[in-house]
Ligand code: ATP
């Protein structure tokens with residue numbers, strides 16, 4: 097294979113846009129006689145003119161050896177061994193070239209389902225290229241020779257805005273079904289088109305996602321919905337039938353909740369861009385809400401027993417697909433249960449506005465307004481009430497009581 101080689105100037109890349117820690121690691125590895133490159137998101141995003149989330153390094157230096165060169169490092173992973181090099185403000189991942197991916201070698205361990213179970217056999221850069229997922233993710237950059245090395249026409253696909261797997265899409269999905277989520281995530285993030293082969297592969301093998309460890313799927317869900325492109329992620333997942341695989345608790349046949357989801361994710365993306373805090377629990381509360389809503393008739397005749405049962409069940413069932421850490425599962429339940437408190441206006445409402453989860457519950461109420469009718473008066477009342485001082489709160493409560501009494505008498 098002969099790669100295309102470009103000079104970094106062509107893409108306006110210089111050392112200012114690269115993490116100093118990453119540059120130092122590469123420099124030290126190269127001075128120790130090894131090859132070392134930036135690969136993956138670090139170079140992909142810079143070529144696209146975006147700020148990379150992190151800089152992954154790849155080298156022909158083996159993990160134990162990397163570990164010796166950098167005191168601040170540790171080896172992690174079993175299925176896929178790599179080294180974390182820690183700094184005050186970031187952790188940089190350094191992986192060693194792998195031989196996996198070429199059918200001629202027996203270097204990766206594949207089980208009877210075509211799944212990679214171990215991939216720790218070191219190889220050359222040429223071999224390493226082929227075990228990566230997407231063409232746009234297998235571009236290598238040496239910041240000291242200024243060379244960008246592209247074996248898979250990744251630069252062309254970046255230019256043409258295409259998401260393509262290296263090799264046969266079906267096989268690459270079977271090797272590691274999580275790649276489905278990666279393909280959809282990059283399509284969402286970069287606004288790219290997904291290759292038809294991938295579309296076919298997802299149709300055929302999408303269900304394999306359910307065999308993935310819940311912890312891995314959880315990590316991917318976080319990346320899909322909490323990195324500034326939640327709305328596009330939702331659209332991509334929905335379009336390819338993957339949303340219903342990941343969140344089967346409510347199969348929204350009539351797309352009744354699409355607007356709710358889109359509205360919620362627009363809000364999430366807005367918060368991300370403003371650097372505001374995003375809560376994992378809140379995202380899951382949104383993702384799983386339709387089933388709770390449908391089960392409980394919260395806005396009409398709330399059936400308490402059913403409401404509680406539905407809440408517990410929704411979380412428990414979802415945890416079998418995407419794990420949800422405990423601290424978030426209680427947050428999710430609180431946000432939902434607090435929705436009931438908005439309907440029960442009374443003396444306890446004063447304390448409610450001061451409680452820990454009020455803000456999240458209130459934000460959630462605002463989202464519900466997207467697809468529930470008649471919430472406006474309630475929202476207006478709570479919006480005024482929550483910012484009122486104590487005396488005004490009491491006044492608002494009294495006025496409401498009188499109004500209710502009048503309603504009942506008439
Ligand atoms: P991000 O901006 O999310 O960090 P990234 O492309 O750098 O995007 P990472 O998860 O950091 O993604 O992985 C680094 C690189 O490792 C990828 O670009 C890709 O080349 C390779 N890679 C990661 N996960 C897989 C996978 N499941 N299968 C094949 N290659 C993978």
Ligand code: MG
Pocket residue numbers: 136137138150151152
């Ligand atoms: Mg990365």
